[in-house]
Amino acid sequence: MPQQRRQRTGSLWSMLSALPHAASEAVSGLAASWHNSGELRRSKLPLDWNEGSVRSILCILDRTAEGCRRERDARHSRFQAGVDAPLPGSKAEDLVTADHLLIQRIQEMTADRNRSNVTRTQAYLEIYLEFPELHWALLAHLVSRNAGWNMTDLKGGLMSDLTDAAFKLNMYRFLERCNALIFQDAYPQLLLYKYSREQKRSCFHLLPWFHVSAFMTPFWERFWIERSSGVLSVALIINEQNYIEGRVVSHPFYREQVLQHPYLKIHEWTRLNQILFPLGDSRCRHELYKESILPLRPLIGLTVQHFADPSSRIKIGKSLYGMLFGYKRVLEGALHFVNCTPHLGSREEYWPALFTYQAEGSMDAPDESQALLQSEWLPDGQRLYSPRLLQVWEDLEYESIPRYDWYQQPDMLRHVSKPSLPYFVDMTHRHRSSLERTSMAHDAGRWLKGPNT
Structure with missing residues (x-):
């Protein structure tokens, strides 16, 4: 038997022999995650939710749904004619000089911070630290970190071998556009609150000038009075998922080239559709995991299912919010992580x-699954390659953003409800198992391609 053939056969048997061990690890990990989730749930925080305010806002939105539809139709026709203006009813002559200056300042700040996933993610954190009542900003920061990790996975050591170059580029464009459009819509809203606080006056009459849906106006106006963080956060979750629905997710190109592409099944099978919130400092083991077999920073999170369905994305967003702000140990651990760990897009951060983000110091072997199964961690020089975002992706220019108000029908109002607190929140072992599955797929792919891959 030729030497190369013997090596390939040995690698195949190594992968097959590892399956029982991987299954055993998954079972023990499930038990550990169940226990750890219970520990994290011990200390709960009250979610700030004003049911009276919600009912009042829903009445307003229900009555204005038809008016919003008419405004959308009128505004859409104006943009088809090449007229870029805010929603009908907003006239420049009605604004004072300070408002004009504020609009210009927010537009410039948004454009500057919307350069990349790295700058957006940092901008969310900065405004949350300045105004902790803006709960959604911390949630957006953590979810945006995950978007960056998913982008760099496409050029990382495991996933890069499982898809072709065209899918990688299209997947990156999809993730980047969703990330950028949410920021384009949400960040001006957060800045309006910031300057309302600084000027001690409500500036939310300027929302239409940033093309913000009429859906958000009553929420911001009530938040300015009552500071009900939970209600505003749920509204922003609903708004942003509907904002990207028509502009990205249901776009024919992204439907065909990303969401319906066979390669996307690989991401789902390997569970790289997990949203992870790391807890604490990577240099210290979390007190919850002192007896764990994994000397790693703990992770909590959820798995995204049915991404193409906006209602499913909203449900996940509300669950993530409940998990982050409903459990004391989760919130404290997440804040510890974001404050001590800058976001650059590499999974080395957690x-x-x-x-490792260094390609020259990473593993490049046909049996990476064996290394992961045999060791709790990997030695320096043999770790998985997870590059930083700006190492592997450049900023892209996109077509102009379609300007219309998504809120035409009141059907999305059913999602305006108090978030529930997820029961099974620990993701540490499940994420480790997902890496093992990915490495097995990676090794199998290299085995099938032959010894020179």
Whole structure:
């Protein structure tokens, strides 16, 4: 038997022999996650939710749904004619000089911070730290971190071998456009609140000048009075998912080239559709995991299912919000992580014992699954390659954003309800198992391609 053939056969048997061990690890990990989730749920925080305010806002939105539809139709026709103006009813002559200056300042700040996933993610954190009542900003920061990790996965050491170059580019464009459009819509709203606080006056009459849906106006106006963080956060979750629905998710190109592409099934099978919130400092083991077999920073989170369905995305967003602000230990751990760990897009940020952003110091072997199954962590020079975002992707220019108000029908109002607190929140072992599955797929792919891959 030729030497190369013997090596390939040995690698195949190594992968097959590892399956029982991987299954055993998954079972023990499930038990550990169940226990750890219970520990995290011990200390709960009250979610700030004013049911009276919600009922009042829903009455307003229900009555104005038809008016919003008419405004959308009128505004859409104006943009088809090449007229870029705010929603009908907003006239420049009605604004004072200070408003004109504020609009210009917010537009410039938004454009500057919308350069990349890295700058957006940092901008969310900065405004949350300045105004902690803006709960959604911290949630957006953590979810945006995940978007960056998913972008760099496409050029990382495991996933890069499982898809072709065209899908990688299209997937990156999809993730980047969703990330950028949400920021384009939400960040001016957060800045309006910031300057309302600084000027001690409500500036939310300027929302239409940033093409913000009429859906958000009563929520911001009530938040200015009552500061009900939970109600505003749920409204922003609903708004942003509907904002990207027509502009990106249901776009024919992204439907065909990303969401319906066979390669997307690989992402789902390997569970890289997990949203992770790391807890604490990577240099210290979390007190919850002192007896864990994994000397790693703990992770909590959820798995995204049915991304193409906006209602499913809203449900996940509300669950993530409930998990983050409903459990004391989760919130404290997440804040510890974001304050001590800058976001650059590499998964090394949360598990430096397994990942490295340096290509020359990473593992490049046909049996990476064996290394992951045999060791709790990987030694320096043999870790999984997870590059930083700006190492592997450049900023892209996109077509102009379609300007219309998504809120035409009141059907989305059913989602305006108090978030529930997820029961099974620990993701540490499940994420480790997902890496093992990905590495097995990676090794199998290299085995099928032959010894020179």
